[in-house]
Amino acid sequence: MTEKIVGLDNPELNQEANDIWDRIAGPWDEDFGPDGNQHNAYITDPVTDRLLDLKQGETVLDIACGAGRYARRNIEGDHSTGTSRHTITSWDYLDATPDMGLSVRNQAEKQYFSERPIGMLLNACFEHGLVIDRLEEPVFPDEVENPRPTGWANFKLIPFSMACRLRRIAV
Numbered sequence: 001m002t003e004k005i006v007g008l009d010n011p012e013l014n015q016e017a018n019d020i021w022d023r024i025a026g027p028w029d030e031d032f033g034p035d036g037n038q039h040n041a042y043i044t045d046p047v048t049d050r051l052l053d054l055k056q057g058e059t060v061l062d063i064a065c066g067a068g069r070y071a072r073r074n075i076e077g078d079h080s081t082g083t084s085r086h087t088i089t090s091w092d093y094l095d096a097t098p099d100m101g102l103s104v105r106n107q108a109e110k111q112y113f114s115e116r117p118i119g120m121l122l123n124a125c126f127e128h129g130l131v132i133d134r135l136e137e138p139v140f141p142d143e144v145e146n147p148r149p150t151g152w153a154n155f156k157l158i159p160f161s162m163a164c165r166l167r168r169i170a171v
Contacts, residue, residue: 017098017111017112020110020112021111023109024108024109024111027106027107028103028107031105034069038140039152042138042140042141042144043139043160043161044163045070045073047136047138047163048070048163051134051136051164052165097114098113098114099115100113101113122164125166129169130166130167130169131166131167131169132164132165132166134164135165136162137159137161137162137163138159138160138161138163139155139157139158139160140152140160142156
């Protein structure tokens with residue numbers, strides 16, 4: 001049985017989430033810089049490049065995972081059709097009540113999160129004709145260290161993230 005996510009069908013909550021992001025986006029970009037951080041350099045950029053394996057002329061939809069740095073990196077020399085901002089207003093996930101927290105150190109204001117079980121996320125994709133054809137759980141290479149003892153770069157056998165490539169199958 002599925003239920004609507006509490007709050008995501010609430011226009012006021014959506015507006016508040018957008019307003020918060022508008023206020024923290026500048027400092028977020030300053031913290032990550034135009035080239036990103038260690039996580040971008042060693043984890044998300046390489047795995048995304050491998051999974052997408054973009055070819056000349058292909059179309060990519062950036063679904064706002066981050067501050068647009070990856071999309072900007074990939075449109076150099078290509079044609080961009082523009083940027084559009086949309087908010088998800090309802091989903092049929094189990095109780096995935098939004099919570100607030102910080103994404104980066106020194107972030108001035110908390111932002112909304114809504115964590116869901118991985119099966120719930122992937123099943124929504126499978127129900128719409130998508131299948132996983134590649135999955136990676138990258139870790140930082142041995143030469144990368146983090147001065148903070150609990151920094152992810154210091155945990156070489158625990159993946160910080162999981163990336164999967166989804167493709168539409170003929171039905």
